[in-house]
Amino acid sequence: MCSLPYSLDFKSIQPTFYLFSDKYNCKRRSSGGSSDSGPHTILYQEYSDVAINREIQRQQGKELGTEEEGLRDEGSDGTPSPSNLSPSSSFRSSRGSAFALWQDIPDVRTSGQLDNFSNEERKLQEAKFELVTSEASYIRSLTIAVDHFMLSQELTDCLGAQDRQWLFSKLPEVKDVSERFLQDLEHRLEEDILRFDVCDIVLNHCPALRRVYLPYVTNQAYQEQTYQRLLHDNPRFPSILARLEEDPICQRLPLTSFLILPFQRITRLKMLVENILKRTTPGSRDEDTATKAFNELKKIIKECNCSVQSMKRMEELIHLNKKIHFEGKIFPLISQSRWLVKHGELLEVDTQTMSISGSKLKIPTKPVYLHLFNDMTFSHTWKFMVFVHAKIGELKVKDISQKLQGISGFIFHLQLCEGQQLKHQILLKSHTESGKQRWITAMFPSDPREDIEQASENDDIAQVQCIKSYQAQEHDELTLEKADILHAKTITSDGWVEGIRLSDGERGWFPKTYVEEITSRSARLRNLRENIRIKCVTQKLEGED
Template sequence: PLLVSFPPLLPDTAQLYQQYSEAAQNIEIKRQARSDVVSVYGDSIPSPSPSPPPACRPLPPIPPVPHPHSLLQSATLWRELPGVQDSTELEKLTDDQRRLQEVRFEVVTSEASYCRSLDIVVEHFVQSKPLGALLTTQERNWLFSRLADVRAISHSFLSKLEERVETDIMQFTVCDIIARHCQRFKMVYVPYLTNQSYQDATYQRLMNENPGFRRNVERLERSPVCQRLPLRSFLVLPFQRITRIKLLVQNIVKRTTPGTAAATQAIKSLKLLEKLIQQSNDSITEMKSIESLVSLNAKVDFEGRTLPLISQSRRLVREGPLTELMDNCQKETERSVYLHLFNDYLLLSLLKEGGRFTVIDHCPVSDVRAENFGFKLHSLQKNLFRLHMTHRSPVLRTDTQSDKLRWMSALSRKNPEIDFLGVKDLPQMQCIRAIVSQQPDELSLEKADIIQVHQQSSDHWVQGIRLSDRQHGWVPESHLETIINPKVRQRNLEDALKLTTATAAV
């Protein structure tokens, strides 16, 4: 299908989704430093330079791109469309109504950029015969998954959005179209996102072990059509897009008059998107959990009572090495131990040669408790806590303060909640470089995500809760920037409360 069905409305600026996303996130980061900006779209802050590459999914430097909805680029703001400028209705709209239409229009323009990027990855990479000749069927499935299906559904979605704008350029809505497409999104996005770990592993292996694959990818990446963007930046597009649509719909909910049909429809589409993303996350977690349990099961010996490890409902919460301080009567003063904390059981093991574990004790998490421990006889000992299990209560030491805090937090099973009222004026931080979680108790963040901070360690880790969806976890402080302005922090809480209240009411 043709990408743009009515050229005068959506001019082909050749901007790719990666550039749109980078610029939009930079605008939001800049906005958090100001207290006088009430609209995401009503200011003309220039984009800062792109941030350093995100962890695990590196992007090369890309040239600074004007925000797609800045005055620097003609006819990409809704209010700059000739049909809007010439309309007598424009003067009758309030500022909030205009901002609402800008957000709705961004759904359309950003989808056009997204389709442009999908066209390139499918036509330039997926359909490349020299590249395809180097891949087995399995490698091809893991590397490109269902990108062609994602592209087809996205083009269909874009055409419906464009038709809607053409029908009523002044008062068009988009959330009912989003809601109708969520089932189709689910059919392609859940499998694609679930496949992501296989995709990453396959890409890395081929780049390291297959010189022909590396040469062909680098040759294709040098083409002007890619605009200096690497294959990996195209492969992550579906994940970035589905989270971005959710963010845009959240902005629509915040701008829509409560209790109206439009508000109900916006909240319905938001809930469907949240459900889709949650299903994707659950599918990823389940797949990783089963794989790790099968792997662990092959490396574990039980000293006493055995425990069947493989279970469909078992999820890893945290794992890692610690040091156990022995009683004075013991020959050794300390020994290395290893904890596997699952959502239902805790395993205490000794790490053996060859990466094997000997489980010396295990118990249900309902019997587990951790408490801070001050060791008076060893005043130089730091990062100690006592672990109460059913049959023993060892004193454990971690290498860093963050490890201790993370273990105590995971063992307590108490999750932080958002302080909507701002009674304590808890610190807020925004993500300035995307971060991919490496442990189950960590939180993956996109640029411009905002967290309310609940505790920080001396070695620069932060535990927080993301305001947009109330997901919690630990993040390295190096990827965050403190939001200093109290007015901005208050506005962020008000926005989060407005979303929570609106979705609870429908």
């Protein structure tokens, strides 16, 4: 065991930047109420941007020193080569201050043991160390959110109790749970700086993380609505908020970037554990522990997403129920098991009344609005008067764009049946290729897991990577986070991609401008290989449980 000759704030690596303990970086000044924020204070928002950009480079095969070329131990000046380090740890911030590395800690450098570590073992320890340092950076940003914004007396005075609750939710509880989590991580480092593990600590803290993250993330919709309403309806709020955001402690970051931190952190924490899992020895006890931690974090994220989704779905059904009317009957639209899959306006092609004017074929069209649910589809006029509906399993659709000469646009034929009997048929026209493809895919979705799970390590499937976060605007779209890797299943001529995310098998559409093709074949194969390994160990553990 190697004892640390310095306190847990890691002040001995101060030339790089303060890492641990908010008490050294985020004390509130008694005069101004803001925190000391020196030039080396790294907030989580900056760490996250830089770390994810580095991960994007690694996954595209653009990092310094590829696996195929081998890794160097040291540069000519005796300093560690960047290619040695964990891809998400070896970087400098945009402000020029270096993020600390595990192998830069004095006790590690002077232990005489570093040369006994293989390159993969170094990468593993760097990945573990990044989880700890990023948690410290996260708490630093949370402290600003709570102490500087939430506890601001001026801001409190201009907000009602309910607005304040909706705006900040359980942020103090999130901070308290995270601080206890970091304390255990720091204690583990103190015990053995050379051979420490973190995944068992992550696993032990998952119940507490779930307890605070689930209600906070679920409240996010109300949080956003409250923030926008306060900006427009509370005359004091914008000016007070602007003054708080101008404080140097915020480093020119808005309140919204602090409020969204918990959702970003739980997602990032899963990615950090995933990076550790990729580097653990196959079949080892460490792999089992990392897999369990990874699975638990996935469950928390899935539960958070489902909670948000369920709330939005029910609100949407209640809203639609007030607008949609059925001819001559009452239809129970609101149901816990029903949700909206896709909706929008198309053009109905009327081939019965088409005519020839001069040398041109005139085919009249009229607007029709479709609502597609997971179990039903409704077709109605713009007044939302339903004239036909059918169960989702009794739909038939055929792409016939190439078969109708003289009709411009993208056409598909939709049949609505009742049992074996044809109930209604309609020719529908979309103005774009993606519009047509998205409706056909929504009506007849395939299982996305089949495309990914049937791929072997040697299959070279088309991959794209998210380079800019995207928030889904419609039900059939996929929300993307930077560094997400997706199998590009369909790319339309008007710039939309239907993709399947490798990490969770979620499928949806997104604009092509938000992703970048992974052109390196070796990078694509490595990404697929890592994904298959994680799926295998996860399924094995689930089978044992």
